[in-house]
Amino acid sequence: MGLCDMNKVMSNKWIIFLYTFPALLLIVVLIVIPLILSGYFGLMDWDGIGAMEFIGLNNYIAALQDSKFWESTLHSFLLALFSAISLIGYLAVALILASKIKGANLLRKIYLIPMLLSSVAIAQLWIKIYNPSNGMLNSILMWFGIDNPPAWLADPSIVLYAIFIPIIWQYAGFYILIYYAALKNIPESLIEAAKIDGATPLQIALKIKVPLIMNVFKVTIVLSIVGSLKYFDLIYVMTSGGPNGASEVMASYMYKLAFSSYNFGYGSAIGFLLLIITLIVTVIIQKLTASKDEIQY
Amino acid sequence: MKLKKAITIMVVFLVSVVILAACGGDDEDKESESASGAKTVKFMHLWPEGSSAQHHKVVNEIIADFEKENPDIKIDLEVLSNEQYKDKIKVLSTSDELPDVGMTWAAGYMEPYVKGNMYAPLDDIVESDLSDSFVSGTTEAFSVDDTTYGLPLELNISTIFYNKKIFDEYGLEEPQTLDELKEIVTTLNENGVNPIALGNRDAWTGSMWYMYLANRLGGDEDVLTKAIEREGSFEDPALVQAADEVQKLVNEDSFVQGFNGLADEEAKSMFMGEQAAMYLIATWDLPNFTTNEDIPQEFRDSVGYFKFPSVDGMGDTNSYVGGPGVGLFVSENSDVKEEAKAFTSYFVQQWGERAVTDVGIIPATKVNVDSLDLPQMYVDVLNDLNSATNITLYADVQMSADVAQVHLDMIQALFGGEITPEEFAKTQEDALAAE
Numbered sequence: 028m029g030l031c032d033m034n035k036v037m038s039n040k041w042i043i044f045l046y047t048f049p050a051l052l053l054i055v056v057l058i059v060i061p062l063i064l065s066g067y068f069g070l071m072d073w074d075g076i077g078a079m080e081f082i083g084l085n086n087y088i089a090a091l092q093d094s095k096f097w098e099s100t101l102h103s104f105l106l107a108l109f110s111a112i113s114l115i116g117y118l119a120v121a122l123i124l125a126s127k128i129k130g131a132n133l134l135r136k137i138y139l140i141p142m143l144l145s146s147v148a149i150a151q152l153w154i155k156i157y158n159p160s161n162g163m164l165n166s167i168l169m170w171f172g173i174d175n176p177p178a179w180l181a182d183p184s185i186v187l188y189a190i191f192i193p194i195i196w197q198y199a200g201f202y203i204l205i206y207y208a209a210l211k212n213i214p215e216s217l218i219e220a221a222k223i224d225g226a227t228p229l230q231i232a233l234k235i236k237v238p239l240i241m242n243v244f245k246v247t248i249v250l251s252i253v254g255s256l257k258y259f260d261l262i263y264v265m266t267s268g269g270p271n272g273a274s275e276v277m278a279s280y281m282y283k284l285a286f287s288s289y290n291f292g293y294g295s296a297i298g299f300l301l302l303i304i305t306l307i308v309t310v311i312i313q314k315l316t317a318s319k320d321e322i323q324y
Numbered sequence: 325m326k327l328k329k330a331i332t333i334m335v336v337f338l339v340s341v342v343i344l345a346a347c348g349g350d351d352e353d354k355e356s357e358s359a360s361g362a363k364t365v366k367f368m369h370l371w372p373e374g375s376s377a378q379h380h381k382v383v384n385e386i387i388a389d390f391e392k393e394n395p396d397i398k399i400d401l402e403v404l405s406n407e408q409y410k411d412k413i414k415v416l417s418t419s420d421e422l423p424d425v426g427m428t429w430a431a432g433y434m435e436p437y438v439k440g441n442m443y444a445p446l447d448d449i450v451e452s453d454l455s456d457s458f459v460s461g462t463t464e465a466f467s468v469d470d471t472t473y474g475l476p477l478e479l480n481i482s483t484i485f486y487n488k489k490i491f492d493e494y495g496l497e498e499p500q501t502l503d504e505l506k507e508i509v510t511t512l513n514e515n516g517v518n519p520i521a522l523g524n525r526d527a528w529t530g531s532m533w534y535m536y537l538a539n540r541l542g543g544d545e546d547v548l549t550k551a552i553e554r555e556g557s558f559e560d561p562a563l564v565q566a567a568d569e570v571q572k573l574v575n576e577d578s579f580v581q582g583f584n585g586l587a588d589e590e591a592k593s594m595f596m597g598e599q600a601a602m603y604l605i606a607t608w609d610l611p612n613f614t615t616n617e618d619i620p621q622e623f624r625d626s627v628g629y630f631k632f633p634s635v636d637g638m639g640d641t642n643s644y645v646g647g648p649g650v651g652l653f654v655s656e657n658s659d660v661k662e663e664a665k666a667f668t669s670y671f672v673q674q675w676g677e678r679a680v681t682d683v684g685i686i687p688a689t690k691v692n693v694d695s696l697d698l699p700q701m702y703v704d705v706l707n708d709l710n711s712a713t714n715i716t717l718y719a720d721v722q723m724s725a726d727v728a729q730v731h732l733d734m735i736q737a738l739f740g741g742e743i744t745p746e747e748f749a750k751t752q753e754d755a756l757a758a759e
Binding site: 074075076077078161176179266269286287288289290292 | 382409417418427436439440442443453518524525527537580582583584585586587590594599724725726730733734737738740742
């Protein structure tokens with residue numbers, strides 16, 4: 028099929044409609060309508076079961092004054108920060124893997140394993156690793172002569188960071204795969220040319236490869252930050268946001284309010300604020316990372 | 325060519341949407357009436373085969389018997405585990421799609437459902453089919469404004485279970501007072517044995533320790549219940565002192581390391597793996613210590629229990645923290661309400677004796693156990709229950725969902741040493757007063 032066939036397709040409005048309609052329908056029904064509804068429920072005093080009572084912006088005002096909400100927001104942003112920083116590590120791994128080292132193929136598959144596990148399985152795995160008296164981590168620490176290793180998921184000053192580790196580990200394979208694919212797309216001739224000019228492998232990596240996949244890197248920054256801000260799974264399974272809110276993030280706080288405290292209206296308001304915060308952050312990142320010049324090979 | 329392929333995919337997609345929609349329609353039809361004229365009652369419970377094998381089996385037997393006796397009624401079953409069950413019921417209720425018969429907890433938990441007209445009143449069954457069959461006090465917990473909305477299935481008291489082998493090894497005896505309990509803790513710690521298993525990530529377990537201390541320190545008055553019912557204050561000296569005692573226990577390393585990060589299941593497995601000497605839990609775990617064949621006989625034989633000790637000579641050891649566990653509700657908006665009620669009534673009648681003999685828990689219905697061959701520990705617990713002077717319902721069940729969440733968070737903070745006993749009491753007093 029030639030290019031001109033494609034043009035014929037694109038000029039037929041009906042066919043364009045036919046192509047886009049199913050996706051549009053799904054997005055409207057599954058995403059847009061619930062979003063609007065949650066904003067609307069946020070205006071109500073509602074326990075999720077009985078009658079609703081309209082209370083205007085009271086839930087939103089209460090949320091802005093709720094120290095627990097801000098604490099969970101801070102935790103979400105910390106997660107976003109750590110996720111973004113860890114991207115550099117993933118990039119480094121991908122650079123090494125893509126430089127045709129021995130066993131790269133096998134390693135690439137190993138890095139992908141966490142992605143194939145469900146979040147709940149990962150959570151159960153790390154709960155076992157972190158177990159204060161029988162866990163693998165503390166057993167190793169005690170073997171090295173540390174008498175009182177921390178109780179990772181119980182200590183309010185550690186628990187948040189202890190959960191960050193499996194979250195970052197969980198997504199390593201995903202980002203490494205993206206970077207690996209992008210790196211493989213760089214024409215071999217550029218690398219050859221650099222080699223002939225006497226560039227070291229490090230120079231090739233930092234001055235040629237990385238700038239060439241910068242666009243991909245920017246996309247992953249947005250992905251990881253947005254993903255972190257609305258993160259929920261491992262936190263919910265491993266600590267439910269505890270102890271006493273020490274590992275609460277925005278999404279888990281929203282869930283707790285709606286489903287444990289039976290405060291559906293307030294929970295919806297938090298959910299809507301989460302959306303707004305994520306939107307603002309996305310716009311800011313895109314502004315900051317916008318590039319003027321398109322890369323051409 | 326590509327266009328043709330795309331259209332094919334499109335058609336397949338649309339056809340599958342139509343088929344799915346049709347299936348959905350079928351389901352709804354089935355709910356009320358199927359082709360043969362038999363009615364279907366949808367029933368949800370929270371005893372999956374994996375974690376509650378005996379419960380699960382008995383429920384299936386009762387359903388089979390009921391269907392045999394009532395050929396025109398079919399029971400459509402859905403089983404979820406505890407936490408998932410709670411989540412699903414909540415979601416179903418917001419879209420007004422509760423199962424015809426399901427399980428509920430008492431008091432504060434069920435209140436929003438009753439106020440939202442989700443549960444059908446069951447007084448007619450209680451007064452006819454089931455008159456005089458419940459242990460007194462159990463249906464009351466499932467009542468709002470003197471109307472019963474739930475039929476209790478279990479009755480529990482919590483006691484401290486302990487490992488006799490470990491106690492014998494260090495020459496320890498069942499404590500009568502908190503001071504004796506503390507001495508036991510000291511001895512065990514000196515010998516490198518974990519004294520008490522606690523999984524305070526599920527903060528209701530820590531709440532039981534707090535409730536018992538409050539109960540003992542409060543003397544004859546049930547200060548905690550009074551505070552929750554707003555007849556008293558949460559800043560009552562006994563409630564503050566109980567919080568102080570909790571922190572003293574924590575400071576003496578009474579509980580396993582990292583308890584605030586452990587789930588109750590993990591704490592239980594430490595106790596059952598003989599890694600901890602004591603474990604405070606309600607009698608719903610009795611099968612694990614008596615009849616459950618999956619647990620080694622040697623361990624089951626080594627488990628004993630004692631009542632929560634008195635504190636500084638205060639408190640009545642026959643006063644317990646406990647109460648009815650889950651009960652059955654019938655959905656107010658059910659299309660087959662009469663059939664659902666008939667099933668509920670049948671279930672409760674059949675459950676009583678089988679709960680004793682086949683499951684090994686204590687039902688909320690009166691059962692004559694004299695003629696039955698039961699494990700000694702079960703008989704002892706039953707006798708204790710019969711001579712109980714008071715049973716204080718779990719605080720997080722008594723409270724409304726909103727305040728219960730505050731209570732559970734505060735329990736974690738208190739055990740974790742993040743707040744003082746005074747702050748602990750004040751935060752909850754504020755939450756209760758704000759309602």
